[in-house]
Amino acid sequence: MKIKRLIVSTNQEKYPIFIGSGLxxxxxxxxxxxxxxxIKCLIVVDRNIPEKKINIIKKKLNHKKVYIHYIxxxxxxxxxxxxxxxxxxxxxxxxxxxxxxxxxxxxITGDIAGYAxxxxxxxxxxxxxxxxxxxxxxxxxxxxxxxxxxxxxxLIGSFYQPKLxxxxxxxxxxxxxxxxxxxxxxxLKHSLIxxxxxxxxxxxxFKKIFKFRSPYIEKTIYESCKxxxxxxxxxxKEKSIRKILNFGHTFAHAYEAxxxxxxxxxxxxxxxxxxxxxxxxxxxxxxxPLREFNIIENHIKNFGLPNDIKKYFFLKxxxxxxxxxxxxxxxxxxxxxxxLLKKIGIPLINKKFSKEKxxxxxxxxxxx
Ligand SMILES: NC(=O)c1ccc[n+]([C@@H]2O[C@H](COP(=O)([O-])OP(=O)(O)OC[C@H]3O[C@@H](n4cnc5c(N)ncnc54)[C@H](O)[C@@H]3O)[C@@H](O)[C@H]2O)c1
Numbered sequence: 001m002k003i004k005r006l007i008v009s010t011n012q013e014k015y016p017i018f019i020g021s022g023l024x025x026x027x028x029x030x031x032x033x034x035x036x037x038x039i040k041c042l043i044v045v046d047r048n049i050p051e052k053k054i055n056i057i058k059k060k061l062n063h064k065k066v067y068i069h070y071i072x073x074x075x076x077x078x079x080x081x082x083x084x085x086x087x088x089x090x091x092x093x094x095x096x097x098x099x100x101x102x103x104x105x106x107x108i109t110g111d112i113a114g115y116a117x118x119x120x121x122x123x124x125x126x127x128x129x130x131x132x133x134x135x136x137x138x139x140x141x142x143x144x145x146x147x148x149x150x151x152x153x154x155l156i157g158s159f160y161q162p163k164l165x166x167x168x169x170x171x172x173x174x175x176x177x178x179x180x181x182x183x184x185x186x187x188l189k190h191s192l193i194x195x196x197x198x199x200x201x202x203x204x205x206f207k208k209i210f211k212f213r214s215p216y217i218e219k220t221i222y223e224s225c226k227x228x229x230x231x232x233x234x235x236x237k238e239k240s241i242r243k244i245l246n247f248g249h250t251f252a253h254a255y256e257a258x259x260x261x262x263x264x265x266x267x268x269x270x271x272x273x274x275x276x277x278x279x280x281x282x283x284x285x286x287x288x289p290l291r292e293f294n295i296i297e298n299h300i301k302n303f304g305l306p307n308d309i310k311k312y313f314f315l316k317x318x319x320x321x322x323x324x325x326x327x328x329x330x331x332x333x334x335x336x337x338x339x340l341l342k343k344i345g346i347p348l349i350n351k352k353f354s355k356e357k358x359x360x361x362x363x364x365x366x367x368x
Contacts, residue, residue, distance in 0.1 A: 002215060004222045008141060008229050010236045013161035017141065017229075019221050021214065023168035024053065024129070027060035031127075036163050038100040038125060040065045040093060044086060044113040046073045046105025049131055050174055057104065057129075067093060073108040075261045078148045080156065086116040090124070100125040100163075106132035106179075107139035107267070111154070114145030118160030126162045131171035133183025134268050137190070137224035140165045142232040142242075152327070153253065153261070159237060167221060172212055180210060181305060182268020187220060188305075189275060190227040192296065193244045196345035198223050203295075206303050244347045247339040248275030254324035255309070258317055269306045276300060276307045281361055282340040282348070292344050315366045322359055 003020035018030060041061055045054055047070045058066055069089055071082060090101070101124050103113035110128050117126035130140040146157020172180070191199035201223070202209065208216040228245065235242040252267075252274030259265050265273070279296055282288035300307050313321065325336050335352035342348045 002218055004218055006222065006225055006229055008161070008165075009233055010143065010161050012143065012159070012236070013163070015161060015163055015165065017165040017167060017225055019136070019167045019169070019218055019225065021169045021218075023166050024056050024060065024170070027057060027166070030166060031061075031164070034164055036100070036125065036127070038064065038098060040067070040095055040099040041102060042067045042069060042086070042089060042093070042095065042100075043102045043104055044069050044071060044109060044116075046071060046109045046131065048073065048174075049104055049171070053171065054104065057102075065093075071105070071109060071112065073105055075108070075148060075153070075267075078108050078112055080147055080149075082112055083116045083119075083147055086113065087120055090116075090120050095120070095124065097121050097124055100127060102127045102129060104129045104131060105135070106130065107135045110135055110139055111145050111157070112147060114143075114160055114162065115147060115157055118145055118158040123160070126160065127164045127166065128162045129166045129168065129171075131168075132175060132179055133172055133221075134179070134186055135183075136167040136169075136172075136221050137183055138186040138228060140167065141225055141228045143236070152257065167225075169212060169214075169217055169221070172217070178266070179268070181272070182266060184210070185268045185272035185275070185305070187224045188299075189245075189247050189271065190224045192275070192341060192344060193247050193339075193347040194227045194231075194345055195223070196343075198227070199296075199299075199344050203299050206299075210303075241349075243337075243349055244339055247341070247347060248272070248278045250274070250325055250336065250338055251277040254321045255312065257324040258320045259312065265306075265312055272300070272306050273309055273312070277309060277362075277365065278338060278340055280365065281338065282342075284361065285340075287348055287351075288341050288343070292341075296344065309365055313366060315363070318359065318362055318366060321362060322355060325358065326355060 006017045101117045103110045117124040128140045130136045143159045143161040145160050146154045149155050205216050209220050252270040256270045283293040340348040
């Protein structure tokens, strides 16, 4: 069994990420090796995870008091009510800070469970077992937790690091194709903002990665995590460099919000669409050379990733999109803050643009 291991070192916590196949069968040893002790354990599980996997996890924790709580993972349920339900169970079962909460699910489950852990008695031990590609390469690293409100996505939350992340690639086998694309969007983003060699690896091995062939999938998840880990370690609270992780996201959030977070466009697809818009904007403003732009555009198109905003929006949506961009929580002025690309592997940060400039640009994107 090939297991890759990375250590994330933040001010709050130093913890390992394990990446590989068959990890949950070794859960007992992994937890023991990390000296993580607890008596009671609540596992918050995404309902779409096969029962067989949960039974393995339960079996491997069999000497402990294990409780299971299932959630339906969608953006609608990613709210305080779902968190309160988890807190109620922890209180009813008399959990103490010495006990543990484990999340088994994608980014939604991890964000909800991590947030509940962070506020339960001011911090309950937390283990994250991400089950989507997106969660394995992105949301399980860096300690951002939280929920949505009627005012927007992820507006309530905390920075709370887990004790351990276990990314078992076997979980990915049941993932719908659309969700694989979503995770791939974040992988592509990591390569574009940080590592040209990694981008070239992706370009060459895309098909094998999409089929989860070993060792390509493990290397892809590992390299992607390494990029996010390095950024998070430098800037845990997103004061400066961590902002590069938002490449494509200002557009993406506005796209998702404009469609009222409908299933027509999910988070990861919106990110890929947001990146293509940011790439177009980078090229148009001569930040990104045409040659580099073409290489990325070919990659996105050849592999059938979402790239045409006109498939999702009409010109009449422009006002709405711009207003969501202005209200993005990452903007602290009236201008719109964008992360752009200078070259493959080299981002451009702290670029601010007026509402008017973005309106003219998006107007053209939606009309051409
Ligand atoms: N905390 C962070 O730093 C961070 C970073 C990026 C995204 N996010 C958040 O992550 C969320 C998106 O995460 P996601 O893409 O993992 O979505 P998700 O958790 O909604 O999972 C996507 C879908 O796949 C299903 N699923 C999960 N694992 C499965 C498996 N192994 N087999 C079959 N089906 C499975 C889920 O039930 C769901 O229907 C968003 O809410 C976003 O805001 C957080």
